[in-house]
Amino acid sequence: MKFLLSSEQQDFATSLDRLLSGLDLRGAIQSWAAGEHGPGLKVWRSLSELGVTALSVPEEYGGLGASAVDLVVAFERLGYHAVPGPWVDTVAVLPALLDDEVLEGIATGETLASIAAPPEVPYALDADIADLRVFVAPNALHVFTPGTQLRSVDAARRLFRTQPGDQIGTARDFDRAFDFGALTTAAQLLGAAQWLLDTSVAYATQRRQYGREIGRYQAIKHLLADVATKLELARPLVHGAAVAEHSPTRARDVSAAKAAATDAAYLAARIGLQVHGAIGYTAEHPLGLRLTKVRALVGAWGTSHFHRTRLLKELA
Template identity: 70%
Template sequence: MRFALSQEQTDFAASMDHLLSDLDMTAVIRAWTVGEHEPGRKVWHALAELGVTALVIPERFGGLAATAVDLVVAFERLGYHTVPGPWVETVAVLPALFEDESLEGVAAGEKLVSIANPPHVPYALDADIADLCVYVAGTDLRAGTPTSALSSVDGARRLFAVEPGERLGVADDPGRAFDLGALATAAQLLGAGQRLLDTSVAYAKQRRQYGRAIGQYQSIKHLLADVATKLELARPLLYAAAVATGSPVRTRDVSAAKVAAGEAASLAARTGLQVHGAIGYTAEHSLGLSLTKVRALVGAWGTPAFHRRRILEALV
């Protein structure tokens, strides 16, 4: 068995990197934070042209019918570049909830979808600008109406309380939909953690103290090496979970990936602050965009305690 990404998957990730690196993502994120969504919408449409929004949608609705591994490849890059918006809900979760003509608009990048799935996803992300808001109540799908806005540690994650309304239908597989949401979030965490590591390494090479780059000191090298190790140990768990999305061990593997990716990204965030020093705490520095994203995603689509409990139950 070949445990490596295909050339097509590697090229797809490179295409996303090339596109997002050419954009001023810091400006896009800051605009999204203050409610200016047009720059973020342009990024959404640009990624839709690459096929990101159509990944796991069936071909009859204009999708690519790709695998969960392809989904993870894409969401790792979305996390690396801290792309704002309800990507998990629209691209990963919705196609697993139901299949009808509305997915055509999602595949084309014309529809943004927000989803509340209590108790583990009690609030809907970006429900104020979503073209469709879905409230998952067990196997029932209902139209959601956003009520009050809530604050988040990540300013670019605009959360809303939602009231369930008109019945939309029956969920195809709500358990699998939730697991795909957790898997995509784990991929975002891994990508964000890698971005924090890369940023910290670059800073350690150019920041000088006592006549030497701080990256030459053993203490800094050890900190960064620990992060690199943690990320590399989480990556195979993430891709193993993607392969297992259709197997009986799906919940165990997805939870293991979510916990491992969250721990690795959290370590990358703490180390990034240590390496950057006081400048890393400033609102003006772009490091904070990844720091707050990690902090928010660790508890999104299931808390670490919930996922650890699922692992324990699966093993016992």
């Protein structure tokens, strides 16, 4: 089977790239990490105007009722540009958890959500800015109060302990919601890995050493080719898992996608740092934003161990 994005999906990705390339995302990321959400919320509103927040919301609540493939297209671009905020919780997970009028606020971009679902999602992302905080317990959904803020390797991922409160209902389909969280996280990892590869290739064609560009040395070419190969192997798994959103093999496919995207992004981060050398360690260089983002997303919505174990069980 040959899978290709539709022309509408390609145009959507191009529109997202064009919008995000014109915004001061680095400033928004730094402000978000410092607890100043104004610039990041401006980015949120801009993306909501393009329909990103409405993707998974049913049409009856003002959403687009889009497919998982559309979600993956959007989240690859969010990962490529390292957009801060609880995008997975709000756009991908919550619409699968709830069937409620609160989704109208999600669709318009007015409501931000933060979700904790132990043991795989033990801490709540951006709970201090969230309008809706949901704690997923066995067979029940509760509101929660943010507790102690924790330190993340990615400063823009503000994690909080949770104090569950009143029950607000039952989860509509938690397994599906969890898989959407893992799938969109995998898409973010793909986007981040692609940015790391693109940036490393560009740097290798400019940086000169011993009288020639370092990208002309065979050792550098092989390193970058390894990253490109990993990406090309991971992307079909992520897109394939999105296509199989209603398939009985969804859990297996999502875990395979998350594990492959994790491997590709981790390799892209490691090779990107090798290619850039010492400058990649500096806080001033944008490479650092992707390195820490990748390291944080590797464990988000299921660690590699969790997904490889689940994949093995599904195959067995």
